[in-house]
Amino acid sequence: MQLSVVVPTLNARQRLSRALDALGARLPDAEVLVVNGPSSDGTSGLVREHAAADVLLELPERNLNASRNAGLAAATGDVIAFVSHGSVVRDGWHDALADAIAEGGDVVAGPVHRSVSGGVTTEACETDTVAGRDVTYFDGGNVAFRREVAEALDGFDEYLQTGAARDAAHRLAGMEYEVAWRPDFAVLRTDGDDVADRMADDSDVPAWGLKYRALGYRLAKNYGLRASVAWRALRNALADAKSAADRVFGGDERPSAWVRNGRAVVTGVVAGVEDGLAARRRDRSPRRNPNGVSTRMDRAMSRYEP
Structure with missing residues (x-):
């Protein structure tokens, strides 16, 4: 399994540093791509100096899903994971992913532990049936796709400022891909996944x-x-x-x-x-994504390899 990990970020230098430390320690062989929105807190300098980062992509867009898609387009692995800049991968994350992929999993998801007074809370697997379609939801900051599945989806829908992972879950179900839930495929998120919130700060919509x-x-x-x-x-x-x-x-x-x-x-x-x-x-095709990777091949961005 050749693993690429995409980490979208915006003005979260300290949290990103912790996330990269964990990736370097627990996934030393993975390709790590950091996709930086227009940060103004020294994020670029941190990434260029951090040993865990293999690729830095600089985007002018304040759009989480644009960052995810830019990372997907640049990743070289046959398995592509997305990890929030506020998430620390836990022990067992890689083994749980490798086992699920070896068993034929299309998409692998797991819990997000959040620090609370006296311990941590655990995000459980959420499923639903919509119009006869069985949907397994996942957190967009802790999920991995086989490359062919991510490409079939054409990535995330960039129209959405929030809820793109839930949209992807509906589309996966419609294309009859299965999401494998693994309890050990877990991350610790101490500050919440605020990437989407930060990237939506400029919106004039309540x-x-x-x-x-x-x-x-x-x-x-x-x-x-x-x-x-x-x-x-x-x-x-x-x-x-x-x-x-x-x-x-x-x-x-x-x-x-x-x-x-x-x-x-x-x-x-x-x-x-x-x-x-x-x-x-x-987009009348099963992927239902008119705002995906393939429509943004002219995306303006800069690439650095620290």
Whole structure:
């Protein structure tokens, strides 16, 4: 197994340093590619000097999925993993991956441990059935693909500022690829995976709007207009509305904020569904990715080999 590890990053120098230390210690033979968004905290200098980094890609885009796709296009391994800049690979990560690949796994995912007072929490495997399709979700900051699977997907959908890993899970299921969940394929994340949040900081769309635009987009793109899918989006919105209303009645949120967020949800869903249906028309193939690696071959970036 020839392994490449793609690490997207943006203004997270200290966390990236810990992630690279772990990769160097536990995966000394892997090709490590760091894809740096327009950081302003000395990230480039760190990567150029770090022994674990084999390739540094500099992108002008503040887009997590653009970084993931740039790394995918540049990676040379027959297995390509994506690790968050805030994640430290644990002992057993490599062996769990190698075993799953040897058993014929298409995609390998595992838990994300998060530090809490008194110990760590563990992210369990999440599955769902959508329109008759069995979907296994995964964290985009701890997943590995066989190269042919990643290329069949054409990488991640760069339209999405959040939820691209969940979109990829829907598309994998639609193409009948299986996600192998391995408990030992684990990372420790002490600060949360805030890459997407940092890269979305410049967006003029409220957080609720981004979430529901992404939800509407991926459901419409992957399944079209179906009553069961529409109910799924409505059910999510109602649950969030209830939680927000409880905060209003509890005095933790102003009624005006609740109304503003509700408006963002509605406009986000509508915009997402419209764009999702347009994307579905643009790519009628099973991969459902009109904004993937192949559409960005002219991407502007700089490459360095420390």
